[in-house]
Amino acid sequence: MSQTLSAVKGMNDLLPGEIEIWQHVEGLARELFGRFGYGEIRTPMLEDTALFVRSVGEETDIVGKEMYTFTDKNDRSLSLRPEGTAPAARAYIEHSIVNKEPLTRWFYTGPMFRYERMKTGRYRQFYQIGAEAYGSKEAAQDVEVMDMVAQFLQKLGLQDITLNLNSLGDETCRPAYHAKLVEYLQAHREELCSDCHRRMEKNPLRVLDCKNPTCQAVAAKGPNVLEFLCEPCRAHFDDVQRKLTALDIKFVVNPRMVRGLDYYTRTVFEFIASHPALGTASTVGAGGRYDKLVKSLGGPDVPAVGFACGLDRLVLLLKESQQKFGATPDLFIAVADAGSHDAAFTLASRLRREGLRVDFDTRGGSLKSQMKRSDKSGARFTLVLGELERTSGQAKLKPMAGGEPIPVALDDIARTVRAHSAAPRADAPSAS
Structure with a gap:
């Protein structure tokens, strides 16, 4: 008797009765993002592994532990995309978009892949809706992106979501913060996990993103990145806050938030839902500015900012809302x-x-x-x-x-x- 086959663990079937919720979210996103002037792009699910090593960061958990990477028949190292920003930046460079338009706004939706410990709202094949804006260094572009997420979540009818905001500075002011952070972490080295010992050497900011409770307790008492911002970064962060206030978008400044990717500079943000259905996977949308990513991948020196929302988590919240989705027969x-x-x-x-x-x-x-x-x-x-x-x-x-x-x-x-x-x-x- 042949063995019954089932889906790969952490990769779920989406069936009628539930897929209507997904279609509702995706349709609303397409309509709303179009209002903001964002056009849809679709990138391959497979990319050269080097793209993610160079962009996301070799010392991140994503690259170090979670990517689905394999060698193909031509002996090339390929990886299933773990996130959408790096592929979009690669496409922006490869198709010479900077020569065609000074300001580019894109959005995408599709599956991403990470081999990580599964729990509610966190799967090995998961789906994101995200957007990227290239060509503007102004705080207004940061706020436009956050405004788009805020309107998106509001139109979905989601409640009790808080915007957390921070600035990581740039190559001018971040080194001083790094030095102070390393000094602090060295003093508490014995309290940190073995992964954080390695992170201290390669990228100390990653320690702040560690999920180990003991490491989190150490990080919470560390130096405040906002106290090290240079004048331009400070002015940019202040402008972001002024513009959010002008749009009546409520936010909380969280100086311990760094995000899990290496390419961020200046603004970072997370939209966090306080709903028991998500457990600890409470971030439903996040992003920030990455002004040096395009250049680091061999492209022009173009500033950029973007975000991604976890579609799986949004669907979980909408299921809890008891809303009705999908068309019924006439x-x-x-x-x-x-x-x-x-x-x-x-x-x-x-x-x-x-x-x-x-x-x-x-x-x-x-x-x-x-x-x-x-x-x-x-x-x-x-x-x-x-x-x-x-x-x-x-x-x-x-x-x-x-x-x-x-x-x-x-x-x-x-x-x-x-x-x-x-x-x-x-x-x-x-x-x-």
């Missing part, structure tokens, strides 16, 4: 007798061409069982087609929510259904 066609099956099948096809969502059970069955399936489908109306309806050209639409049957000519079903639809369809675009 009409279910039931067959009264075997001789009407072909006519009903033909009618369903015509009405679909005319724009209706029509459910029809190709198996037929008793009229009672078909009516049960109609009720379960959530269809607004049911039409029973039998010999009488076929010969007379007349039928009745039964409103499944209750009410008197509506007489209708078989040639006029689509118009009649639309005219008697009391509520907007579940997939109709929002007026907001």
Whole structure:
């Protein structure tokens, strides 16, 4: 007997009944991000491993422990993308976008891959919706990105989400902070985990991102990065805060937040949800500025800022909200007798061409069982087609929510259904 196959651990199937929530989130993102002038890009799921080593950072947990990396048949080291910013930057460079437009705004959505310990809201194949803006060094661009995330989360109807904000400085002021941080960490070396001993040598900021509770306690008492900002970085951070306030976007300054990637400079931010459904995986959207990333990958010296939202976590929150998602059929066609099956099948096809969502059970069955399936489908109306309806050209639409049957000519079903639809369809675009 052959062994039953199942999905790879940490990589989940998305089935009807749940996929409608995902489609709702993705559709809302496309519509909203388009309002901000962001166009969609799609990058390959596989990239040269060196792209992530050079951008994300060799000492990060992502590169050091979590990437799905393999050697292909041409002896090249390839990796499944663990995040979306580095591939977007590679595409920006490869296609010489800087020569085509001074300011570029992109968004993306798709699967990412990291081999990490799984828990609620954290999977090995996970999905992100993100955006990148290239060409503007101004604080207004940072705030535009955060405004876009804030509006996105608001339109999803999510509550109790806090924006955490920090600045990591730049190559001018960060070395002084690094030196002070290393001095502090060396004094507490015995309290740190072995991974943080290595991080201290390569990139001490990574210690602040360690998930070990003891290391977190040490980091919490360390030097404050905001006290080391140079005047330009200070002015930029102050401008970010002023503009967020002007847009009435509430935020909390969190000087211990560094994010888990090496490419960030100046502004970093996280949108954190306080909902028990997420457990400790409470960050639903995060990002920041990475002015040196494009240049470090061999491209022009172009400033950039971006973010990514965890789609899996947003879906978990929306499930908890008890909102209804997805379109239901406009009409279910039931067959009264075997001789009407072909006519009903033909009618369903015509009405679909005319724009209706029509459910029809190709198996037929008793009229009672078909009516049960109609009720379960959530269809607004049911039409029973039998010999009488076929010969007379007349039928009745039964409103499944209750009410008197509506007489209708078989040639006029689509118009009649639309005219008697009391509520907007579940997939109709929002007026907001």
